[in-house]
Amino acid sequence: MNTDAPLTLLGGLTPQTFMKKYWQRKPLLVRQAIPGFRPPLSVSDVRQLVRREEVESRLIWQDGSGWNMKRGPFSRLPAMKKPNWTVLAQNTDAHHDGMAELLHRFRFIADARLDDAMISVASDQGGVGPHFDSYDVFLLQAHGQRHWRISTQKDLSLHDNLPLRILRNFQAEEEYILEPGDMLYLPPHVAHDGIAMGDCMTISIGFRAPTLAVLARGVLEAAGDQLMARIGEDPGLYGERPGPGPRLDARYRDRGAPATETPALLPDALINAALDAAQRVTLTEGLAARFLGQWLTEPSPAAWFEPQENAPDFHAGLPKQGFLILDRCTRMMYRGKELYINGELADIGPGAALRALANDRRLDCRGRLARTLNQAELDTLNDWHAEGWLHYRSQ
Ligand code: SIN
Numbered sequence: 001m002n003t004d005a006p007l008t009l010l011g012g013l014t015p016q017t018f019m020k021k022y023w024q025r026k027p028l029l030v031r032q033a034i035p036g037f038r039p040p041l042s043v044s045d046v047r048q049l050v051r052r053e054e055v056e057s058r059l060i061w062q063d064g065s066g067w068n069m070k071r072g073p074f075s076r077l078p079a080m081k082k083p084n085w086t087v088l089a090q091n092t093d094a095h096h097d098g099m100a101e102l103l104h105r106f107r108f109i110a111d112a113r114l115d116d117a118m119i120s121v122a123s124d125q126g127g128v129g130p131h132f133d134s135y136d137v138f139l140l141q142a143h144g145q146r147h148w149r150i151s152t153q154k155d156l157s158l159h160d161n162l163p164l165r166i167l168r169n170f171q172a173e174e175e176y177i178l179e180p181g182d183m184l185y186l187p188p189h190v191a192h193d194g195i196a197m198g199d200c201m202t203i204s205i206g207f208r209a210p211t212l213a214v215l216a217r218g219v220l221e222a223a224g225d226q227l228m229a230r231i232g233e234d235p236g237l238y239g240e241r242p243g244p245g246p247r248l249d250a251r252y253r254d255r256g257a258p259a260t261e262t263p264a265l266l267p268d269a270l271i272n273a274a275l276d277a278a279q280r281v282t283l284t285e286g287l288a289a290r291f292l293g294q295w296l297t298e299p300s301p302a303a304w305f306e307p308q309e310n311a312p313d314f315h316a317g318l319p320k321q322g323f324l325i326l327d328r329c330t331r332m333m334y335r336g337k338e339l340y341i342n343g344e345l346a347d348i349g350p351g352a353a354l355r356a357l358a359n360d361r362r363l364d365c366r367g368r369l370a371r372t373l374n375q376a377e378l379d380t381l382n383d384w385h386a387e388g389w390l391h392y393r394s395q
């Protein structure tokens with residue numbers, strides 16, 4: 001994607017300008033972000049989708065007793081003519097190619113940040129109440145109209161004891177009526193309330209943003225895993241800081257330790273040795289990449305890969321025409337010499353053809369890059385194909 005070219009999806013802004021001026025900063029309303037938009041799934045498709053066990057869904061409705069929430073699957077939903085309810089289906093990109101393609105229109109933002117495409121279907125007056133999210137979101141109107149009210153208020157206190165996160169004091173600052181194809185971008189913590197005006201469907205393109213604590217734990221765990229798996233090898237491999245003192249594969253020694261009268265007391269020397277050893281572990285960029293690459297490419301819980309039998313054989317080369325296409329559930333990323341796919345560290349590196357496959361989610365078998373694939377890469381593509389992680393399309 002040329003990130004310096006104006007994008008209708010962003011109201012004529014270039015992705016670079018959007019990222020600089022709006023992303024994580026301020027809301028943006030885009031009229032006709034997708035002109036003539038026809039959603040990949042209809043209202044009745046979504047009603048069918050939420051019947052399925054493997055689809056994470058919630059029904060939210062308001063009645064005399066207040067807010068209610070129930071988790072799916074739902075073999076029956078209220079009729080569309082009954083007002084005041086909404087059903088939400090999560091991870092729809094894992095269940096439908098068209099929804100995955102829609103999500104991929106937002107790949108001017110790194111895959112590492114993209115989360116899922118959620119769909120809500122609501123009857124007249126339906127909504128999830130005034131709330132805020134901790135993540136960025138693009139709210140794309142898919143069917144019917146929705147009345148959005150938004151606020152950058154500082155007071156984000158929530159009502160107690162409700163099944164939903166509802167703001168205690170929502171003070172709308174701006175409001176818009178969205179028609180199909182219109183889109184509202186909201187950064188984290190902007191309060192919002194969207195109410196259906198008649199039958200309504202909204203698609204939320206959501207993002208993931210782990211807490212820094214989770215990131216730190218991941219790197220520390222990766223350091224621990226590396227340390228134990230590679231101990232005894234070149235210390236540089238597992239991030240041991242060079243320097244004086246025993247190597248980390250040496251054993252603890254306490255020659256000269258005094259006799260003890262308090263045998264249950266942990267010895268200071270052992271505590272200090274543990275701390276010194278931990279401080280000799282260097283947290284490298286490689287460790288962080290290894291953790292993030294494997295973690296962020298883990299398939300969503302909704303993912304399903306269909307192993308392919310009687311698959312074409314790529315060992316001797318790709319077919320002369322057609323494309324390799326990543327399955328909608330495949331997550332593939334790379335960094336430096338490492339390639340990560342569906343939660344695994346690949347045993348081949350990210351050569352130019354594989355980088356193109358990861359970035360474009362497809363590889364033209366007739367292209368120059370396809371001809372650069374070496375034997376190990378072809379063998380690996382064959383395995384991924386058999387697993388159902390990628391598919392071959394003859395055109
Ligand atoms: C909805 O689609 O009803 C809710 C989406 C949101 O507010 O994040």
Ligand code: CO
Nearest residue numbers: 131132133192
């Ligand atoms: Co929200």
